[in-house]
Amino acid sequence: MDPPWVQSSFEGIGGDLSKASGCRNTISSLRPHIPVASKVKSRRGAAAASCASMAKTGWRQDYNRDSAESWVERHAPTTTMELAVHKKKVEEVETWLRAHALQYNARKGSILLITGPAGAGKTATLQVLCKQLGIIIHEWINPLEIGGNGFGKETFGWEREPRGFGSGVQTQVALFREFLLRANRYRALCLNGGEASVEPEARLILLEDIPNQFYREPSSLHDVLRKFSICGRCPLVLVASDCSGSEYSLRTLLPRGIQEDLGVHVISFNPVSPTSLLKVLMRVASAETAQVRGRPCVLNQTVLQDLCASSAGDIRGAINALQFAWQCASIRTQDTSDSTSSVFPRKLLRGGVGFGPGRRGRRGTESPTSPEESRTVFGGRDVSLFLFHALGKILHCKRENGPISESHALPTHLTHQQRNMLAVNPEDVVERSQMSPELFTLYLHQNYLGFLHDAEDVSAAAQHLSDADCLTADWAVRVEMRDYVAAVATRGLLHSHVGRARSGVAGVGFRPLHKPEWISVHRKYVEARLEAKQLFSSFCLPPLALHLELLPYLALLNTPLRNPGQIAFLQDVGRFMHIKLPHRQEVITIAEHDGGGIDPDNNPTDPTSALPAPSNQSAYRDLSASQPQPMDSHEGYEDEELFIEEFDSD
Numbered sequence: 237m238d239p240p241w242v243q244s245s246f247e248g249i250g251g252d253l254s255k256a257s258g259c260r261n262t263i264s265s266l267r268p269h270i271p272v273a274s275k276v277k278s279r280r281g282a283a284a285a286s287c288a289s290m291a292k293t294g295w296r297q298d299y300n301r302d303s304a305e306s307w308v309e310r311h312a313p314t315t316t317m318e319l320a321v322h323k324k325k326v327e328e329v330e331t332w333l334r335a336h337a338l339q340y341n342a343r344k345g346s347i348l349l350i351t352g353p354a355g356a357g358k359t360a361t362l363q364v365l366c367k368q369l370g371i372i373i374h375e376w377i378n379p380l381e382i383g384g385n386g387f388g389k390e391t392f393g394w395e396r397e398p399r400g401f402g403s404g405v406q407t408q409v410a411l412f413r414e415f416l417l418r419a420n421r422y423r424a425l426c427l428n429g430g431e432a433s434v435e436p437e438a439r440l441i442l443l444e445d446i447p448n449q450f451y452r453e454p455s456s457l458h459d460v461l462r463k464f465s466i467c468g469r470c471p472l473v474l475v476a477s478d479c480s481g482s483e484y485s486l487r488t489l490l491p492r493g494i495q496e497d498l499g500v501h502v503i504s505f506n507p508v509s510p511t512s513l514l515k516v517l518m519r520v521a522s523a524e525t526a527q528v529r530g531r532p533c534v535l536n537q538t539v540l541q542d543l544c545a546s547s548a549g550d551i552r553g554a555i556n557a558l559q560f561a562w563q564c565a566s567i568r569t570q571d572t573s574d575s576t577s578s579v580f581p582r583k584l585l586r587g588g589v590g591f592g593p594g595r596r597g598r599r600g601t602e603s604p605t606s607p608e609e610s611r612t613v614f615g616g617r618d619v620s621l622f623l624f625h626a627l628g629k630i631l632h633c634k635r636e637n638g639p640i641s642e643s644h645a646l647p648t649h650l651t652h653q654q655r656n657m658l659a660v661n662p663e664d665v666v667e668r669s670q671m672s673p674e675l676f677t678l679y680l681h682q683n684y685l686g687f688l689h690d691a692e693d694v695s696a697a698a699q700h701l702s703d704a705d706c707l708t709a710d711w712a713v714r715v716e717m718r719d720y721v722a723a724v725a726t727r728g729l730l731h732s733h734v735g736r737a738r739s740g741v742a743g744v745g746f747r748p749l750h751k752p753e754w755i756s757v758h759r760k761y762v763e764a765r766l767e768a769k770q771l772f773s774s775f776c777l778p779p780l781a782l783h784l785e786l787l788p789y790l791a792l793l794n795t796p797l798r799n800p801g802q803i804a805f806l807q808d809v810g811r812f813m814h815i816k817l818p819h820r821q822e823v824i825t826i827a828e829h830d831g832g833g834i835d836p837d838n839n840p841t842d843p844t845s846a847l848p849a850p851s852n853q854s855a856y857r858d859l860s861a862s863q864p865q866p867m868d869s870h871e872g873y874e875d876e877e878l879f880i881e882e883f884d885s886d
């Protein structure tokens with residue numbers, strides 16, 4: 237029992253009380269342990285009661301109950317067997333947890349990063365495993381107001397309790413640092429005896445809700461994590477969704493170099509497979525059917541399959557869509573009159589919700605025939621493509637099988653241009669890759685050679701890619717022409733692929749894909765531009781004059797420059813004619829889950845990031861005698877007084 241003063245002060249506020257007051261430690265130690273299940277039940281009970289008072293019939297009551305509670309929560313997995321995640325991934329997470337959270341001697345500040353698409357079950361897996369292994373989760377939740385309290389929630393299995401930190405004006409980052417470094421420092425007070433010994437020792441910190449400030453300034457997150465990896469007292473698990481192409485992507489926040497520095501272990505989840513998704517939806521649907529009193533409302537299997545297809549491996553989205561479809565069906569069954577049509581558009585009620593076993597039931601209801609249709613009906617997910625798959629869809633040039641229908645047949649004089657129908661819509665692929673058409677074209681340009689069979693095909697493809705390049709050459713119309721760039725490059729490439737023009741022709745099989753060399757060349761260009769600006773700032777020339785007039789001129793002169801940086805730079809950019817490239821530059825292979833944007837690890841617009849060491853030293857070799865020779869090594873360059881000879885252009 238709570239002491240009377242605690243009861244009287246906090247009666248009726250329930251679990252959220254400590255969140256509001258920011259002194260959760262004391263409260264949780266004084267209050268008896270309330271299992272979360274009971275909290276949830278009581279909440280459900282209240283919701284159901286309020287619904288019941290409004291309900292006129294049993295059906296209406298069920299509908300209100302349904303709408304009051306999310307099925308995602310109601311049917312959350314409780315055991316690893318119920319998880320719709322691939323077994324290997326679950327095992328990987330479990331192995332890491334056993335090694336780092338359960339082992340007493342394990343390095344305490346170790347970090348696990350779980351990535352994957354949204355709704356792939358990353359958090360659910362962690363929660364289920366922690367519950368199973370008896371690990372308490374301290375989760376960081378961003379404070380709603382800066383200057384108020386920062387909160388963490390502590391979970392054990394499904395239990396959630398807020399944790400507050402002292403009041404006063406503090407920045408979000410400071411609060412976060414305090415949370416991360418102190419979350420496991422002290423154990424909760426236990427004044428009623430006994431409970432502390434029952435509580436398991438193993439803990440971890442869960443960070444899913446990353447403070448916004450870190451997206452603006454990732455280095456501050458790196459600093460905090462560095463400190464944590466040294467003096468953290470329990471493991472940290474970061475859960476982050478892949479959002480390729482977004483500036484808020486994980487790769488911006490935690491580039492590969494930093495991950496290696498901190499020894500971050502990465503486990504990457506895939507989207508939930510359609511088979512697992514279907515199993516979960518069927519389980520949820522049959523559990524709901526069993527609960528509905530009176531006449532059951534059943535969604536047929538085809539509808540469930542459509543929902544799986546449209547949710548693209550997002551289990552949360554699929555269950556939400558199922559709930560929505562179910563409620564539409566319930567309303568339709570309850571209200572035989574047309575009155576509901578005004579509330580729910582006919583389109584929603586017509587598609588997707590079948591009754592009984594057949595796809596097209598006796599009632600004439602038609603379920604969607606394609607994922608796209610079901611997406612429009614139930615608001616499914618807008619599916620983006622990983623770069624690897626998007627490129628593959630164009631380069632492998634898949635076409636439909638079977639003979640060409642008469643309506644699509646070309647006249648006899650154009651039969652050499654006849655191709656089977658494409659299996660994909662190329663513009664749609666470019667759009668879903670979340671890249672600009674220009675960048676996508678660069679990737680095609682880099683990789684198309686390995687996929688074409690004949691020199692004629694290569695020639696035709698090169699012609700189309702060049703046409704696409706020309707379309708954006710004029711800056712005044714560049715934006716308007718972008719869509720045409722995508723169409724000309726992709727359709728031109730697909731059309732040039734005569735080897736795959738007919739159905740039944742075998743593809744080239746797996747081919748590794750590479751990043752465009754343009755990216756490294758552009759990076760070098762940006763680097764050189766900045767370097768020249770710094771080294772030759774005293775000439776006060778605009779970039780165009782500096783690069784096209786002064787630097788080529790200086791490179792030809794035997795001017796005794798005293799600044800070794802200037803000399804090295806001139807040798808590097810001025811020896812263009814002397815560079816021999818016996819083979820192609822080393823190209824970077826694209827991994828399956830790489831995003832489409834320019835890799836921030838090697839961002840060409842930021843030459844300071846992860847650039848290869850300047851090759852100026854190696855540039856000294858093979859210099860002609862006419863080139864200025866270095867007078868000094870680079871060592872001591874910063875201490876040396878700079879002296880740049882005046883350059884008289886007359």
Ligand SMILES: Nc1ncnc2c1ncn2[C@@H]1O[C@H](COP(=O)(O)OP(=O)(O)OP(=O)(O)O)[C@@H](O)[C@H]1O
Pocket residue numbers: 308309311312313318319320321352353354355356357358359360361475476477516551552555
């Ligand atoms: N069989 C199941 N397996 C996994 N999750 C399930 C299952 N059934 C229901 N769910 C629910 O699906 C939801 C999956 O969301 P979860 O937060 O785990 O995904 P996530 O990959 O972490 O996505 P995000 O990065 O967007 O948070 C959870 O609410 C979970 O309770």
